[in-house]
Amino acid sequence: MRCHLVTGLFLLVAMAGGAAAQESFVIRLWPDGAPGSESWSEPETVSGAETGNRIVTNVSDPTLTVFLPDAGIATGTAVVIAPGGALRALAWDSEGVKVAEWLNTKGIAGFVLKYRTLQLDPNAPRGPLPGMPRPGSVPREELVIRNANANPAPDNEALTEVLEFAVADAKAALELIRRNATDWNVDPTRIGIMGFSAGGGVAVGTALGEQGDAYPDFLVSLYGPSLQDVVVPDYAPPLFIAVGATHFNVTSGVIALFGAWKAAGKPAELHVYDGVSGGFGMNKRGLPVDTWPDRFYDWLMARGLAAR
Numbered sequence: 001m002r003c004h005l006v007t008g009l010f011l012l013v014a015m016a017g018g019a020a021a022q023e024s025f026v027i028r029l030w031p032d033g034a035p036g037s038e039s040w041s042e043p044e045t046v047s048g049a050e051t052g053n054r055i056v057t058n059v060s061d062p063t064l065t066v067f068l069p070d071a072g073i074a075t076g077t078a079v080v081i082a083p084g085g086a087l088r089a090l091a092w093d094s095e096g097v098k099v100a101e102w103l104n105t106k107g108i109a110g111f112v113l114k115y116r117t118l119q120l121d122p123n124a125p126r127g128p129l130p131g132m133p134r135p136g137s138v139p140r141e142e143l144v145i146r147n148a149n150a151n152p153a154p155d156n157e158a159l160t161e162v163l164e165f166a167v168a169d170a171k172a173a174l175e176l177i178r179r180n181a182t183d184w185n186v187d188p189t190r191i192g193i194m195g196f197s198a199g200g201g202v203a204v205g206t207a208l209g210e211q212g213d214a215y216p217d218f219l220v221s222l223y224g225p226s227l228q229d230v231v232v233p234d235y236a237p238p239l240f241i242a243v244g245a246t247h248f249n250v251t252s253g254v255i256a257l258f259g260a261w262k263a264a265g266k267p268a269e270l271h272v273y274d275g276v277s278g279g280f281g282m283n284k285r286g287l288p289v290d291t292w293p294d295r296f297y298d299w300l301m302a303r304g305l306a307a308r
Contacts, residue, residue, distance in 0.1 A: 024100075029062040029172045034116060036165055042119045046092070054092040055085070058119055062169040064176060065112040067100035068184055073107035075308050076187035077300065080111045080173045080216075084197025084224065084279060087162050088118045094281035095196040095222075102282065102293055106306060109186055111177060115169040115202060118162045143249045148260040150225035150253025151201075163227055167205035171214035174206065178213045190305055192218035192237070197250070197279055200224010204257065211235050218305060220296065223279055225253025232264035239268040240299050242292045244276025269299055 040060040048055045068074070083095035090096065092112070100110025143150055153159055174191060181188040193216040195203030200221035205228060207219045216237050223243045239261045243254045251272065261268035273289035284290050300306035 024065050024067045026063050026065045027176065029064055029169055029176065034060065034062055034165065034169070036161075036168075037116055040119050042121065045122070053094045056090040056092045056114060057085075057088065057117060059090065059114055059117045060119070062116055062172070063114045064173050065097070065100070065114070066184070067097075067104050067110040067112070069104040069107045069109060071185060074109070074185045075107040075190075075306055076185065077107075077190045077305050078109040078111060078177055078184070078186045078192070079103055079220070080113050080170060080177070080191070080193040080203075082113045082115060082166075082170060082193065082195035082199030082202045084195070084199045085117065087159055087166065087198045087201075088120060090114060090117065090199075091196065091279075091281060094283055095199065095279070098282040099194070106297060107308070108300075108306065109177075109184060111173060113170060113173050113199075115166040115199075116162060117166075118158060140248060142252055145225075145252050145256040146229075148226050148230035148253070148256040149228055150249055150256065151227040152249060163201065163205070166202045167209075170202050170206045171209065174216060175213045190217055192216050192220060192305075194220035194222065195224045196222045196281060197224050198227070200254075201227035204228075204230070207237055207239075208233065218300075218303070221254060221257065222281075222292070223247055223250050223254065225250055226257050230257065230260045232260050232266060236261065236264060236266045238303055239266065240296055241269065242271040242273070242289075242295065244278060244280070244289065245272050245274045246277040247279075248277070267303075271295055 037060055042058040044058050046054050046056050081096055081099050083090040085091055096112040100112050103110040177191050178188045193203040193206055201224050204226045206216055218237045220240045241254050241258055243251050258268050258270045275287055276289050280289050
């Protein structure tokens with residue numbers, strides 16, 4: 001179905017952190033309802049708008065927000081962007097919109113994925129995340145990573161289900177872009193996926209599946225380890241990773257992911273930034289990690305993915 005025939009299409013103007021407004025449009029990924037979660041009823045909420053970095057929770061109607069570069073500089077490369085948030089929320093601006101806007105300046109199309117997240121009762125008390133002790137209860141211990149799987153709560157059925165849904169949403173996004181590649185001036189052989197934190201786990205999930213229109217041509221993980229066992233396929237895409245050196249559980253997880261790609265003889269590049277213990281997105285810290293977008297762009301250029 002061509003772009004102009006897709007139901008649920010509408011225009012909006014997205015503002016992010018004082019940057020110039022960019023015209024974008026939003027497409028529902030499942031116009032007839034996302035399969036498997038039709039009964040979800042918690043209303044989607046957006047918070048933090050005053051700070052310029054919105055957080056979205058209780059996503060049950062997945063969408064793709066499309067940011068296309070000026071036709072005069074378009075390279076044909078496209079990136080699906082999966083924000084992070086522990087599968088419970090999406091860091092919509094710092095790990096989504098702002099990334100897409102930056103990609104557009106490089107002639108790359110950005111597609112921000114609003115994938116399904118765990119349904120949370122806003123009135124329920126918040127405890128520690130599964131796999132994490134209560135603050136001050138016991139010393140934190142790093143996960144023992146097996147099969148490059150850094151899921152801190154592998155036995156949590158609700159999180160396992162929402163991960164499967166989120167990966168399905170990401171695959172639907174990749175398929176949608178390829179269907180509309182001509183209209184959006186995108187090369188269907190240069191469509192990758194980038195994920196932050198849990199969004200990285202979602203992105204990795206797409207690369208562990210079967211080849212086809214739902215498979216990425218390149219994979220980017222920003223502090224996002226795999227949340228499932230990794231068996232690297234023969235057709236695995238090139239992998240780019242950036243992470244802080246002391247990001248609890250995550251640093252070891254992405255190093256294991258890099259190791260799995262390396263052991264399979266697949267292209268992979270890993271950047272570990274000293275003095276960083278958490279997520280960074282597009283936020284500036286006055287540290288070398290601020291240059292991760294430049295290193296990512298260098299990597300794209302080296303692989304012939306950022307030039308026309």
